[in-house]
Amino acid sequence: MILVIAEQRDGRLNRATWEAIAAAQQLAGGAEPVGVAVLGSGIDLVAAELSAADVSGVWAVNHERLASYTPDAFVAAAADVITALAPSHVCLPHTYQTRDFAPVLAARLDRALLTDVTGVGRRDGAPIFTRPMFQGKLVAEVVAEGAAPHLVSFQIGAFRADAAARGTGAPVTVHVPAIGAAALRQQAEAPFQESKAAVDLSQAERIVAVGRGIKAQEHLAMAQALADAFGAELAASRPICDNGWLPMERQIGSSGQTVAPKLYVAVGISGAIQHLVGMKGARTIVAINKDAEAPMFEVADYGIVGDLFEVGPALIAELGKG
Amino acid sequence: MKIAVCIKQVPTREWQPRLNDDRTWVRDAEISYEMNEPDAYALEEALRLKEKHGGEVVVVSAGPSRVQQVIREALARGADRAIHAQDDALGRADAWAAASAVAEAVRLEQFDIVLTGLQSDDQGHAQFGPVLAERLGMPHSTIIMEVQIAAGSLRVKRELEGGWFQYLSMPLPALLTIQSGINQLRYATLKGIMAAKKKEIRVVTTAAPVTSRQRVLSLSVPQKSKQTAMITGSPADAAKELVRRLREEARVL
Numbered sequence A: 001m002i003l004v005i006a007e008q009r010d011g012r013l014n015r016a017t018w019e020a021i022a023a024a025q026q027l028a029g030g031a032e033p034v035g036v037a038v039l040g041s042g043i044d045l046v047a048a049e050l051s052a053a054d055v056s057g058v059w060a061v062n063h064e065r066l067a068s069y070t071p072d073a074f075v076a077a078a079a080d081v082i083t084a085l086a087p088s089h090v091c092l093p094h095t096y097q098t099r100d101f102a103p104v105l106a107a108r109l110d111r112a113l114l115t116d117v118t119g120v121g122r123r124d125g126a127p128i129f130t131r132p133m134f135q136g137k138l139v140a141e142v143v144a145e146g147a148a149p150h151l152v153s154f155q156i157g158a159f160r161a162d163a164a165a166r167g168t169g170a171p172v173t174v175h176v177p178a179i180g181a182a183a184l185r186q187q188a189e190a191p192f193q194e195s196k197a198a199v200d201l202s203q204a205e206r207i208v209a210v211g212r213g214i215k216a217q218e219h220l221a222m223a224q225a226l227a228d229a230f231g232a233e234l235a236a237s238r239p240i241c242d243n244g245w246l247p248m249e250r251q252i253g254s255s256g257q258t259v260a261p262k263l264y265v266a267v268g269i270s271g272a273i274q275h276l277v278g279m280k281g282a283r284t285i286v287a288i289n290k291d292a293e294a295p296m297f298e299v300a301d302y303g304i305v306g307d308l309f310e311v312g313p314a315l316i317a318e319l320g321k322g
Numbered sequence B: 001m002k003i004a005v006c007i008k009q010v011p012t013r014e015w016q017p018r019l020n021d022d023r024t025w026v027r028d029a030e031i032s033y034e035m036n037e038p039d040a041y042a043l044e045e046a047l048r049l050k051e052k053h054g055g056e057v058v059v060v061s062a063g064p065s066r067v068q069q070v071i072r073e074a075l076a077r078g079a080d081r082a083i084h085a086q087d088d089a090l091g092r093a094d095a096w097a098a099a100s101a102v103a104e105a106v107r108l109e110q111f112d113i114v115l116t117g118l119q120s121d122d123q124g125h126a127q128f129g130p131v132l133a134e135r136l137g138m139p140h141s142t143i144i145m146e147v148q149i150a151a152g153s154l155r156v157k158r159e160l161e162g163g164w165f166q167y168l169s170m171p172l173p174a175l176l177t178i179q180s181g182i183n184q185l186r187y188a189t190l191k192g193i194m195a196a197k198k199k200e201i202r203v204v205t206t207a208a209p210v211t212s213r214q215r216v217l218s219l220s221v222p223q224k225s226k227q228t229a230m231i232t233g234s235p236a237d238a239a240k241e242l243v244r245r246l247r248e249e250a251r252v253l
């Protein structure tokens, strides 16, 4: 069996779970059943939702110590259900929660974990996975070594949630894991959002986003002028906000805003996956970068290879002609 | 407070990958290296914790002898001493192998807190920290944006997706993976660079072979998912053509 570990919070299923189910179904290739385990407390409704997938069964791993996420409780519960079901692979969405507990889970089970996987295939019957390396500049074909189960986390957006095959209602089994109180070392407080954002970039029709290519804070004036010329909001990649050059509410990406404007102009942004997930839904993407190999060009509709300090002012001048 | 910071030496951001002949790895002899970015933030956080609570900051890196470049840099920025788990095979090893090597090298040190970056810019496993925590029997938390220590216990701010955060508490000793942007970095001073020359780097080697949990079969340049219209010419010509196509083709202006 291939076991998917679903992710839910307060009874709401993370959509990336369906992507992991789609990936698991592809990995199984019909030769192996796929099962889903969901961890939490009072998760009947989520389990029922998951039973719509074309899977052999759903395991509701239910325990009051799983009510809010902590890594220790989740590792204990996941290890318990994996040991009980003895799957060949364990598939997870590569979310922050998976990043937090899956490596410990793999270490405790003494098994391989492949993270951020974007594709699955088989060669001579054995599974082969693809994952990015070197900031997405290269892709690697990798195999897991050592005894099963092999754990695999799938990059968000690499598989389509709507590609997950639906079935006729999989049976739901309640699994009560052993979670010793002594094993729980972290205490979690409720998640919160930093002050409400003053700008709502998700409503912007056009966005000009700058990255580290802008080099120094003083050059942000040019970026702002470019945004104004496009009639766009100014946004940025994470390092710009880390430096305090723009407020965090203007950061695009997995830890910032997700936007889908009509036009997204990426200026001096390399195109790391954590940035791309926040903007690849934009209708038209323009990349301006001096490096012709920058991953941003892989998602761009229009590209200019050049120095932003030359192309930027030229665009401002051109747009100014009206 | 005895603080360890794990730092990885990775190719510089400007580096353009070139594959070796059998396409199983990059030509590492041609690479110039730097400190993994979030690790620099982890080091800065360690230095701040020491300034507040006293103690020492120990840099730990696993890799071939070349990694002493980033070890020296960390010492120049203010770390007190270093441990280098040295093995040529660690240059390409995965996070599992690196964490195992570091776990062995630091086992007797009894650190109160271990900081790592959240992810390496080269292999990007996002695994080393939590695996090391498990190997050292420590609680952990990941993607940390704030560290508070009071009376033997730790309260941290963990970043969640989409602008959400959460505080967590746990006892010490503990391991944290640090996110870029947690603080503002300081850079090495000339005085620091001079002082670093006298600081100790303890080299640790083990007889046990380095074993990774995953094997790279091949590397390649990613395929484009979209047809990108590349616009060439002088900046002025390219700007003119782009604006024309955004108006007439894409109709977004």
Ligand SMILES: Cc1cc2nc3c(=O)[nH]c(=O)nc-3n(C[C@H](O)[C@H](O)[C@H](O)COP(=O)(O)OP(=O)(O)OC[C@H]3O[C@@H](n4cnc5c(N)ncnc54)[C@H](O)[C@@H]3O)c2cc1C
Binding pocket: A210, A211, A212, A213, A214, A236, A237, A238, A239, A240, A251, A252, A253, A254, A255, A256, A257, A267, A268, A269, A270, A271, A272, A273, A274, A275, A278, A288, A289, A290, A291, A294, A306, A307, A308, A309, B013, B118, B119, B143
């Ligand atoms: C858990 C996690 C969450 C993250 N969340 C986010 C997030 O929400 N948003 C985000 O953006 N990142 C996020 N990151 C960071 C991400 O991985 C990248 O490090 C970041 O996006 C890189 O930003 P950048 O493209 O501006 O910088 P770089 O990668 O340094 O790229 C700079 C680019 O500018 C180009 N350039 C340089 N000079 C010029 C010039 N004169 N003219 C034209 N081009 C030039 C270079 O060729 C290069 O491509 C996250 C990372 C992790 C691990």
Ligand SMILES: Nc1ncnc2c1ncn2[C@@H]1O[C@H](COP(=O)(O)O)[C@@H](O)[C@H]1O
Binding pocket: B006, B007, B008, B009, B036, B038, B039, B060, B061, B062, B063, B090, B095, B098, B102, B115, B116, B117, B118, B119, B120, B121, B123, B124, B125, B126, B127, B128, B129
């Ligand atoms: N060889 C190594 N030596 C020291 N620290 C490392 C090494 N590899 C990884 N790390 C640390 O673990 C973090 C995550 O790396 P990774 O699991 O490869 O994404 C890095 O930011 C470093 O802090």
